[in-house]
Amino acid sequence: MGIYTIFIYLSPMLAMTVAYINTGPGTTSNITDILTGRCEEYRKCLLGEPCLPFYRNVKCRAAVESFFKGIRNMDPCATPDNAYDEFLNMVPPTTVRGTTMFWSGVMGNNIPQDVAQVTPEFSVLEETFPGYMAGNLSWCGATDGDGTGLGLNFTVCPTWTSETCPNNTKAAFWARASKMLATQAVGDVYVVLNAQRAGGAFNNGSIFATIEAPNLNQDVVTNVAIYLIPDFQLAIPNEMYRETCTNGSVLYLQNFLMNMNFNVTCEENPKEIMWLQCARFANSPYCGPYAKGNPVVAASIVVILLQAFFAMSLSGWNTISTTL
Ligand code: NFD
Numbered sequence: 001m002g003i004y005t006i007f008i009y010l011s012p013m014l015a016m017t018v019a020y021i022n023t024g025p026g027t028t029s030n031i032t033d034i035l036t037g038r039c040e041e042y043r044k045c046l047l048g049e050p051c052l053p054f055y056r057n058v059k060c061r062a063a064v065e066s067f068f069k070g071i072r073n074m075d076p077c078a079t080p081d082n083a084y085d086e087f088l089n090m091v092p093p094t095t096v097r098g099t100t101m102f103w104s105g106v107m108g109n110n111i112p113q114d115v116a117q118v119t120p121e122f123s124v125l126e127e128t129f130p131g132y133m134a135g136n137l138s139w140c141g142a143t144d145g146d147g148t149g150l151g152l153n154f155t156v157c158p159t160w161t162s163e164t165c166p167n168n169t170k171a172a173f174w175a176r177a178s179k180m181l182a183t184q185a186v187g188d189v190y191v192v193l194n195a196q197r198a199g200g201a202f203n204n205g206s207i208f209a210t211i212e213a214p215n216l217n218q219d220v221v222t223n224v225a226i227y228l229i230p231d232f233q234l235a236i237p238n239e240m241y242r243e244t245c246t247n248g249s250v251l252y253l254q255n256f257l258m259n260m261n262f263n264v265t266c267e268e269n270p271k272e273i274m275w276l277q278c279a280r281f282a283n284s285p286y287c288g289p290y291a292k293g294n295p296v297v298a299a300s301i302v303v304i305l306l307q308a309f310f311a312m313s314l315s316g317w318n319t320i321s322t323t324l
Pocket of ligand 1: 136
C-alpha cells in the first residue's frame with residue numbers, strides 16, 4: 001500500500017479527529033421519538049388542549065424528517081447554510097408585538113423555560129415551535145455510519161463553533177432560529193443578562209451579541225430593555241464581579257444599541273424576573289426581599305393584622321356605644 005493510499009484512508013479519520021477537538025455529548029438517545037413526542041404535544045392544541053402561544057398546525061412526521069434532512073450523514077462541522085431552512089419555515093418563530101425576550105448567560109437559571117411557562121408578557125425562542133422542539137437536545141451527523149441507519153452520531157458531537165468546527169450543526173440551528181426570532185420582533189423587546197457572567201454580562205461572542213442584536217429592526221423595535229439580574233446559583237454573593245447598568249460590558253451594549261439608533265433602557269434586578277427566579281432559587285442570597293420570611297412581608301402582615309384589630313375594636317366600640 002503506497003503512502004498516498006494510506007493518506008486517502010486516514011484523511012477522513014484525521015478530519016474527524018480535528019473536528020472533534022471540542023467534544024460534547026453525542027446525539028440525545030431516542031431523539032426521533034423525543035422530537036415526534038414534542039411535536040405531538042404541540043399538536044394537542046388541535047384537540048382543544050392548552051397550546052403554545054404561537055400555534056400553527058404542523059405535520060409531525062414531515063417536521064421531524066426535515067429537522068434531520070440537511071444533517072444526516074454529514075460532517076457536523078460542515079453544516080450547509082440551508083440545512084434547516086425547510087424545518088424552520090414550517091412553523092417559523094413568531095412572537096406577539098412588545099413581548100419578545102432574548103437572554104444570554106442565564107440558561108442555567110432556567111430563564112427561558114420559566115418565562116415561557118409563567119407569563120404571556122414575555123415570549124422567548126423556546127416557546128416557538130423550533131425552540132420548543134430542539135430545546136436541551138444534542139444532535140449531529142455521522143459521516144462514518146453509526147450502526148443505527150439514522151446517519152447521526154450518538155457517541156460524540158463537537159460542542160459548538162470553533163476554528164476547527166466552523167459550521168457546527170447545533171450552532172447553525174440556533175443561529176438561524178435566533179436570527180428569525182430577532183428579525184420579526186416588533187415593539188418593545190427585552191434582553192435578560194447575568195450581571196455576574198465571567199467576562200462580562202454582555203458577551204461579545206454570544207448569539208445575542210452576534211446574531212440577535214444585529215438583526216433587530218430599528219424601524220419597528222420601539223425600545224430595547226436590558227434586564228440585568230444577579231446569578232441566582234451563587235451560594236455566596238460576589239459583588240466584585242457584578243456589573244451594573246452604568247459600567248462594564250452593559251454600558252458598552254447600551255452604546256452599541258444606541259449607535260444603531262435604538263431606544264435603550266436598563267434595569268437592575270427587575271421585579272418581573274426576580275419574583276420568578278426567587279420562586280425557583282428561594283435560598284439565593286439575592287432573594288432576601290422576595291423570600292417567604294423576609295422583613296417586608298413580615299411587616300406587611302403586622303400592618304394588616306393591626307388594621308384588622310383596629311377595625312374590630314372600632315366596630316366593638318360602636319356596638320358598646322350603641323348599647324349604652
Ligand atoms: P448563552 P446566547 N460555545 O447563554 N438561543 O446569547 C458553546 F459550547 O451564551 C437559544 O449565546 O446565550 N455553546 C438557545 C454555546 C441556544 C456557545 C442558543 C459557545 N460559544 C441560542 N454560544 C437554546 N434554547 O438552547 C452559545 N452556546 C449554547 C437564543 C449553549 O448551549 C435565544 O433566543 C448555551 O447554553 C437567546 O436569546 C446556549 O447556547 C440567545 O440565543 C446559550 O448561550 C441565547 O444565546
